[in-house]
Amino acid sequence: xxxxxxxxxxxxxxxxxxxxxxxxxxxxxxxxxxxxxxxxxxxxxxxxxxxxxxxxxxxxxxxxxxxxxxxxxxxxxxxxxxxxxxxxxxxxxxxxxxxxxxxxxxxxxxxxxxxxxxxxxxxxxxxxxxxxxxxxxxxxxxxxxxxxxxxxxxxxxxxxxxxxxxxxxxxxxxxxxxxxxxxxxxxxxxxxxxxxxxxxxxxxxxxxxxxxxxxxxxxxxxxxxxxxxxxxxxxxxxxxxxxxxxxxxxxxxxxxxxxxxxxxxxxxxxxxxxxxxx
Amino acid sequence: xxxxxxxxxxxxxxxxxxxxxxxxxxxxxxxxxxxxxxxxxxxxxxxxxxxxxxxxxxxxxxxxxxxxxxxxxxxxxxxxxxxxxxxxxxxxxxxxxxxxxxxxxxxxxxxxxxxxxxxxxxxxxxxxxxxxxxxxxxxxxxxxxxxxxxxxxxxxxxxxxxxxxxxxxxxxxxxxxxxxxxxxxxxxxxxxxxxxxxxxxxxxxxxxxxxxxxxxxxxxxxxxxxxxxxxxxxxxxxxxxxxxxxxxxxxxxxxxxxxxxxxxxxxxxxxxxxxxxxxxxxxxxxxxxxxxxxxxxxxxxxxxxxxxxxxxxxxxxxxxx
Numbered sequence: 188x189x190x191x192x193x194x195x196x197x198x199x200x201x202x203x204x205x206x207x208x209x210x211x212x213x214x215x216x217x218x219x220x221x222x223x224x225x226x227x228x229x230x231x232x233x234x235x236x237x238x239x240x241x242x243x244x245x246x247x248x249x250x251x252x253x254x255x256x257x258x259x260x261x262x263x264x265x266x267x268x269x270x271x272x273x274x275x276x277x278x279x280x281x282x283x284x285x286x287x288x289x290x291x292x293x294x295x296x297x298x299x300x301x302x303x304x305x306x307x308x309x310x311x312x313x314x315x316x317x318x319x320x321x322x323x324x325x326x327x328x329x330x331x332x333x334x335x336x337x338x339x340x341x342x343x344x345x346x347x348x349x350x351x352x353x354x355x356x357x358x359x360x361x362x363x364x365x366x367x368x369x370x371x372x373x374x375x376x377x378x379x380x381x382x383x384x385x386x387x388x389x390x391x392x393x394x395x396x397x398x399x400x401x402x403x404x405x406x407x408x409x410x411x412x413x414x415x416x417x418x419x420x421x422x423x424x425x426x427x428x429x430x431x432x433x434x435x436x437x438x439x440x441x442x443x444x445x446x447x448x449x450x451x452x453x454x455x456x457x458x459x460x461x462x463x464x465x
Numbered sequence: 466x467x468x469x470x471x472x473x474x475x476x477x478x479x480x481x482x483x484x485x486x487x488x489x490x491x492x493x494x495x496x497x498x499x500x501x502x503x504x505x506x507x508x509x510x511x512x513x514x515x516x517x518x519x520x521x522x523x524x525x526x527x528x529x530x531x532x533x534x535x536x537x538x539x540x541x542x543x544x545x546x547x548x549x550x551x552x553x554x555x556x557x558x559x560x561x562x563x564x565x566x567x568x569x570x571x572x573x574x575x576x577x578x579x580x581x582x583x584x585x586x587x588x589x590x591x592x593x594x595x596x597x598x599x600x601x602x603x604x605x606x607x608x609x610x611x612x613x614x615x616x617x618x619x620x621x622x623x624x625x626x627x628x629x630x631x632x633x634x635x636x637x638x639x640x641x642x643x644x645x646x647x648x649x650x651x652x653x654x655x656x657x658x659x660x661x662x663x664x665x666x667x668x669x670x671x672x673x674x675x676x677x678x679x680x681x682x683x684x685x686x687x688x689x690x691x692x693x694x695x696x697x698x699x700x701x702x703x704x705x706x707x708x709x710x711x712x713x714x715x716x717x718x719x720x721x722x723x724x725x726x727x728x729x730x731x732x733x734x735x736x737x738x739x740x741x742x743x744x745x746x747x748x749x750x751x752x753x754x755x756x757x758x759x760x761x762x763x764x765x766x767x768x769x770x771x772x773x774x775x776x777x778x779x780x781x782x783x784x785x786x
Contacts, residue, residue: 295571296571296572303543304543304568304572305567305568305571305572308563308567310532311536311563311564311567311568313536314532314533314535314536314537314539314540314564314568315536315537315539315540315543315568316540317533317536317537317540318536318537318538318539318540318541318542318543318544319540319541319543319544320540321525321537321540321541322540322541322543322544322545322546323544325501325522325523325541325546326544326545326546344532345532345533345536345564348527348528348530348532348533349530349533349536349537351528351530352527352528352530352533352537355528356525
């Protein structure tokens with residue numbers, strides 16, 4: 188995966204955004220978390236198409252890097268990466284949130300399709316990811332664990348319990364990425380819990396980097412590669428400033444598109460926005 | 466797993482369940498290299514000092530952080546280790562119930578959670594330190610096995626047995642220093658298979674955890690009065706041994722469930738839930754901690770307060786026969 192060009196990954200991001208809209212629209216009245224999926228596209232694409240060492244043809248390969256999407260509600264960015272990298276056949280896109288589907292509204296463990304763990308109860312995916320990184324160290328394995336967390340998710344106590352313990356255990360094989368899109372379910376993160384996240388992660392003992400624009404692929408890849416290659420024996424945190432609902436005109440920065448159902452007119456507008464950007 | 470000599474059992478009986486657990490984990494570690502122990506700042510209390518000294522690379526203290534005790538253990542289990550997460554029944558499972566459901570139950574991970582000091586033995590410390598609801602919480606999580614062994618040897622056997630069971634297990638430990646030896650010799654112990662501790666045709670006392678001691682003593686009292694009494698050690702509460710219950714339903718006239726737990730959601734509830742679907746099953750009364758926050762007191766006082774002494778259990782059975 189490491190040889191892909193930025194242009195190639197840029198194209199993947201465009202397709203992933205289209206996948207997010209298609210799957211979210213298929214969900215109909217069941218709705219979808221469009222905003223947080225779209226803000227995290229470049230983060231997830233950077234990992235799956237550039238940074239992570241993995242093989243979609245061999246999902247159980249013991250040496251693969253692990254990815255945990257702790258902010259499980261943003262599963263559509265994760266699913267789109269799994270679809271576009273070959274873990275999930277495109278035919279399953281129409282089953283998102285449908286009866287009997289394995290593509291639930293929050294990821295459910297399914298190694299065969301690249302889903303390492305179940306997540307979506309906020310904070311817990313991160314806690315489990317920290318344990319997975321520790322296990323790699325105990326077993327003298329060299330793979331890394333990447334974990335995507337949300338900024339609203341950092342309200343959770345378990346995040347900080349796990350963060351302190353990860354630092355105590357010098358988990359340099361753990362790279363967390365914070366999708367700092369500034370909006371959570373009920374409003375702006377600055378209104379609900381206005382904290383200096385970079386300072387808090389540093390205080391917890393983490394090696395922290397901030398990406399000015401986490402929807403800029405070059406910036407995102409550069410930051411992740413730096414953390415991947417870092418020899419600092421501390422867990423790494425990349426705080427990526429992103430735009431909620433990135434790429435869809437009426438969703439960007441909106442407080443209304445954390446999660447909701449999309450009607451036909453909105454769908455057409457979203458498709459038109461994405462086509463115009465290509 | 467070895468045969469435990471009587472003098473060792475006597476020492477364990479004297480020391481209480483924490484020492485039995487701590488020693489058993491050390492013994493298990495020698496046989497099971499993928500097994501590790503995790504705790505949340507309870508190393509001396511949970512008698513884990515020996516384990517920490519003998520296996521420093523397989524021992525982890527997450528600090529006073531019980532949610533992470535479970536999530537961290539879950540992460541270890543995801544990667545093939547077998548974590549034994551040890552805490553106190555008043556705190557675990559209640560505080561990290563959601564982690565136990567989401568991480569361990571939902572993913573059916575091979576992790577074990579052991580809580581010391583279930584029930585009310587922490588009497589003078591007050592209601593914050595009583596483990597009265599842990600069976601109810603864990604029993605409602607799919608995939609979980611829930612166990613409560615009764616004495617030193619059965620605790621040892623439980624700790625070894627769950628290592629061979631692929632899936633999440635919650636073990637509640639009761640019985641403080643001086644808890645009786647109920648099994649002085651090796652016996653057949655299987656997860657999900659109750660032990661018929663004593664045969665009897667009229668009353669059936671079905672106990673879990675260290676309540677087997679007073680239940681067996683109560684049976685002696687009842688027998689002396691001519692009341693034939695069966696005693697069942699229901700060390701596994703989930704899955705419930707329904708074969709044993711079918712036998713009890715067919716042969717006994719009265720069931721008394723005996724547990725150091727809230728009357729809601731524990732062993733008594735589990736038996737009643739199964740019994741509800743069995744036509745002509747006998748009546749059941751419950752000896753339990755009830756459903757209230759009671760006044761503090763020492764352990765003996767607390768058991769008497771809830772009618773959990775041998776004398777109380779026998780009287781309850783006699784009054785309802």
